[in-house]
Amino acid sequence: MKIIVNERELKEYFDGLARLLELRTAMSEAPNQQDGSTMLNELRQTIREELASIEYESQRDAGTYSLNKLKQVFEPYxxxxxxxxxxxxxxxxxxxxxxxxxxxxxxxxxxxxxxxxxxxxxxxxxxxxxxx
The missing domain is CATH 2.30.30.100 (SH3 type barrels.)
Structure with a gap:
């Protein structure tokens, strides 16, 4: 299954999720604060990887489209x-x-x-x- 997502909206969603986790981490007790910051750092890394993956996919799709257009240009020759x-x-x-x-x-x-x-x-x- 392929889901098409607006990149800006996806980024805003994950930024909002990160802010919620920061708020929850700040409100939690001191002994659990380190666990929360570790989880937050892992979440941030996951978000960065997902955004990089989305950018790579869009670039690859654009390249494939360009090659298909070139193929159509050369076929009559x-x-x-x-x-x-x-x-x-x-x-x-x-x-x-x-x-x-x-x-x-x-x-x-x-x-x-x-x-x-x-x-x-x-x-x-x-x-x-x-x-x-």
């Missing part, structure tokens, strides 16, 4: 000659396959090169372009 610029260099050839997060380009010598979509810096079509 399957079979077309292109030039790709990557951090490792330039790849020139024909797009033979568009995967979920990569392109396969067959170079003129017959070598197939797999280029991750997230590593593409630029691309352009090469060869003769005919307007229809």
């Amino acid at each position: 399957t079979g077309k000659p292109v030039e790709l610029l990557t951090p490792a260099g330039t790849v020139e050839g024909t797009i033979t396959k568009v995967g979920s997060d990569y392109l396969v380009v067959r170079e003129q010598g017959g070598t197939s090169v797999m280029a991750p979509l997230e590593q593409l810096i630029a691309f352009h079509l090469t060869g003769k372009q005919v307007d229809k």
Whole structure:
């Protein structure tokens, strides 16, 4: 089951819960005060971990969405000659396959090169372009 939560509201909820625990700890007797502060510190750590997890999930989901959009952009160019610029260099050839997060380009010598979509810096079509 997946629950979608507004991050701001979730943070306010946990902040309020922490304030309640602080108040309860302050009102408790002195011998139990150390146990309360230990529990409060553990709760704060748990809250920090949960918020970090939520932030990571949202970033990962945004990355997946971006890669899906790039896949949709490149699919119509399957079979077309292109030039790709990557951090490792330039790849020139024909797009033979568009995967979920990569392109396969067959170079003129017959070598197939797999280029991750997230590593593409630029691309352009090469060869003769005919307007229809």
